[in-house]
Amino acid sequence: MTKKIILSFIITIIFSTISKAQINKNSELYKTILSKDSILFDAGFNTCDIKQYEDLLSENLKFYHVKDGVSDKTKFLYDLKNGLCKNPGTRQVKxxxxxxxxxxFPLYRNEILYGAIQNGEYLFYESKES
Incomplete structure (x- = not known):
């Protein structure tokens, strides 16, 4: 019982520390992430402009999907071209x-920024033409 309480307390402290680590909405990192989000989704995903993905995604990409498992950049682009974007004229997801x-939430290792986690709400729309 005591171990569970201590573990629960430690987890609570960790998550409360993480939640306070959110950066200011006026920071350069915040603005950069939103800018890249816009390019990736508004210009890439929403219009099936695969070139945006090719340019923005790292060669070291690891994409984890609930149904399909892990994809590298090559498989991810192949699946996008032959899935959601196979025929954008008749099916479009936004x-x-x-x-x-x-x-x-910025990620630091030895006080050096190496990445960030973006958390938020997204709306997905799908339209199909007959």
Whole structure:
């Protein structure tokens, strides 16, 4: 019983520390992440402009999908071209970011920024033409 309480307390402290680590919405990192989000989704995903993905995604990409498992950049682009974007004229999916909900959490290793976690709400729309 005591171990569970201590573990629960430690987890609570960790998550409360993480939640306070959100950066200011006026910071350069926040603005950069929102800018890249816009390019990736508004210009890439929403219009099936695969070139945006090719340019923005790292060669070291690891994409984890609930149904399909892990994909590298090559497989991810192949699946996008032959899935959602196979025929954008007849089927289009759109993703809209709810900007007010966006939180950015910087990731540091040895006090050097190496990444960030973006958390927020997104709306997905799908339209199909007969």
């Amino acid at each position: 993703r809209i970011l709810v900007k007010e909900s966006t939180e950015i």
